[in-house]
Amino acid sequence: MTTESGETAPDEASGADDADDTEEYADLGATTADAMAIAETSMDRVRELVPDETLADRIRQKSVHATGDPEFQHLVRFTGERADEPVVAGARAVRAERPIVTDITMVKAGITGRGHDCPVRKAIGNGSELAERTGMTRTAASVLELDREGVYDDAVAVVGNAPTAALALADCIEDGTRPAVVVATPVGFVKAAESRQRLREVAASHGVPAITNVGRRGGSGLAAGLTNELVHVASDARDGTVQLP
């Protein structure tokens, strides 16, 4: 009940397969009676388990919703002057229709198509020549290649899968790139926690707001879910139910 997929953003090549995505089931974009009942009950359960006071709490709630684990709320980290800062920055970027740039296809497929007009791009598929020449991972090379094109400046930069993409993004920030917000939750036993730690340090040094987690867990579903929550906060700001400071 936790990931949402939606239509491909307008600037993406769109085949028959992509068109189908507009039919996608989505928790908070639920469109049928059953789906809406389940989504409502599910978030009610989460709100019993996670505080519901701040914008950062909404991200904590979503992390619990996406992982199915109440303990995950304690693993989320917010880089900024206040915990709300990356949430506000992300919602503002969504309202400004800035690109949402994911590391891999699976994360892109999890980004909702409703409630925003941001182009949604993935890094993977770019920079293959660089990867072949250097031996670096294709995701890392793809991040460096998109960065060279200026794609990450003022973007919502999302890393759900590849620690090397997170490390590459950290390098880009050190070199002057300024995403509007970073959402990074790569999972695994090798470099995942370390890559998020490095992103937090670099983001803090250079004033880039970031939402990450500690520990080995994480993944594509979590990254997509947290990014979708930024979209929901932006929608609530548009409706006037949330005030962005």
Next chain:
Amino acid sequence: MTTESGETAPDEASGADDADDTEEYADLGATTADAMAIAETSMDRVRELVPDETLADRIRQKSVHATGDPEFQHLVRFTGERADEPVVAGARAVRAERPIVTDITMVKAGITGRGHDCPVRKAIGNGSELAERTGMTRTAASVLELDREGVYDDAVAVVGNAPTAALALADCIEDGTRPAVVVATPVGFVKAAESRQRLREVAASHGVPAITNVGRRGGSGLAAGLTNELVHVASDARDGTVQLP
């Protein structure tokens, strides 16, 4: 480091976006020096934490790899006469080039394009009229619609996201549908654990091998990872490094 995405199966409509997927980074399909080093180290770490004796152990290992959590090995359930049975059934289905059918786009995006010639389909996008008429979720309606077309018989049926899709699949099995194997790991607080429990009961009653988990956790990345491990077992059987009984 845990999810893999690959090229779209040959029978799918393939736009420019899909073509990019052949570039996808993938842990065990890693193609650059860095990616291969990380994938190898990562699986070495997992093998220190999970037994490495049976085919079922390979699925347990993959669950730990996909979730980043050593404890997850104890949450996987195998429905069949022996724990290996659903793994063998899945690998045989992959070798027979049977369709891999996922619930949503995100899970489909996580299925590796390497090491198999199975068509990869998603349910979502079908059955929208049924959903509108009945109020059931779009994913549930999409499973029922594909089942009406006979798509699930002898297929690798994968549910990563939607409990209602898992429940619909259980109904189809009760009504006579016989997937080669079911992989079901929907996540969440409402109906997720219950839907897997019902799938296990129905699968056991009707002799359908199944790989599921207990508890609230799970998700698209896990479902894709476990399905990819069936592909890897099939590849190993083809190479002669694994014997399918």
